[in-house]
Amino acid sequence: MKPLILVTNDDGITSKGISVLIEVVKTLGDVFVVAPDSPNSGMGHAITVDSTIHIKKSKIFKDIEAYECSGTPADCVKLAKHHFLRGRKIDLVVSGINHGMNASVSVLYSGTMSAAVEASIEGIPAIGFSLNDFRYDADFRHVKRYLKRIVEKSLKNGVPPHIALNVNFPAKSDKPIKGIKICRQTNGYWREEFDARTDLYGRPYFWMGGDFVNREPESEDTDIWAMENNYVAIVPVQYDRTAYPEIKSLKKWKL
């Protein structure tokens, strides 16, 4: 029996990235799609608790059962597992391919990775894929063989329990991809610039912009270094957020 692969993303069901992902994984298993009906970039691990979730059957992918959902990427995974595929074993959740990188702290803001992490909480093997090119018509051709290899190996070896893989592909360039590197999350942050404007009625509003600051640009074991040096970066991501070394230091506060 072929493995059951659930596909989702955060750029929405009509994005190019998800169609490339489906094109690759449908050669490896039975594909079922539940994806947001509109862009959910920067959605993080949001879930819909205070309002209703709406779904529609989608005919967008030939011969593949697909639903578009008004909820977030994490909602899509929950709805797939507990409603559409209730009682069936999902062998793998794949999310993406995101238009834009999700390395370093972007893993926290990423709807793509939050869908994968949501699956890992449920005990389902999961991988989030992102390309370091946020353009609508980004070129994904150079990543297909790497994506296929990672999915094949994940189905064969099993993603470690309660872990989601964060895969970041370099953007298409003149230089070929050098290979795949297992990395850790880069220590960095986004330095925001708020562009203050005034609307037609004199009221202030803002656009959030900014650039990424790498606190450790020389560290060759990090995901940003790998991506910038034309490797595919893979970081194993956990949902236990405890900073274990600090438990001891806080106990000394004698609260």
Next chain:
Amino acid sequence: MKPLILVTNDDGITSKGISVLIEVVKTLGDVFVVAPDSPNSGMGHAITVDSTIHIKKSKIFKDIEAYECSGTPADCVKLAKHHFLRGRKIDLVVSGINHGMNASVSVLYSGTMSAAVEASIEGIPAIGFSLNDFRYDADFRHVKRYLKRIVEKSLKNGVPPHIALNVNFPAKSDKPIKGIKICRQTNGYWREEFDARTDLYGRPYFWMGGDFVNREPESEDTDIWAMENNYVAIVPVQYDRTAYPEIKSLKKWKL
């Protein structure tokens, strides 16, 4: 000079929890408020990247400079640091008090904690506070002295760099709070139930419900155990999501 304390939350600027938080921390420093203009429960670490952010000056808190913001809790922290308080040193960010607990995996879905984590990424000491009672008119009186003690100690000792504290208070009950426990994040998950309904036009929609499943109810070092046994639970939370032990196991895949 008094410390500068930035206050935010995810239930919105009109909620009871944020007014209790302000009431306590204004005795310990100069308070500045940037909070969402509407409820943001379950917002996780979402940020507003594809649309505009709107703000309004609020007169809701007497003698305290406050702004309400159309963005997410994480947006509020970014906007405060990079716009309103640009160039000033923020000594502490406090977020909450959330109506509802944010222990175990709820830390991932929580807007309250994401605001605190956002601050920690920026290198600002930060604490998120939550009460295990989601009611609109929840009783916060029993937690004030513990909240004050935690903020005082944090200002004095310094929260460890790049760590946010996740503080969960037990709901008001007949039993007094026994004390404060430093904990780790409980291994658990939310088991969802989707309630499928039909709208007035025959279209399907869902409400997400569910209950929390504790995978380790006997572990006395976890935040859920502490909270359920009438302790205030504090977990130090980090934003490095790397599952370090799995780097070695993935390298064996020879990708």
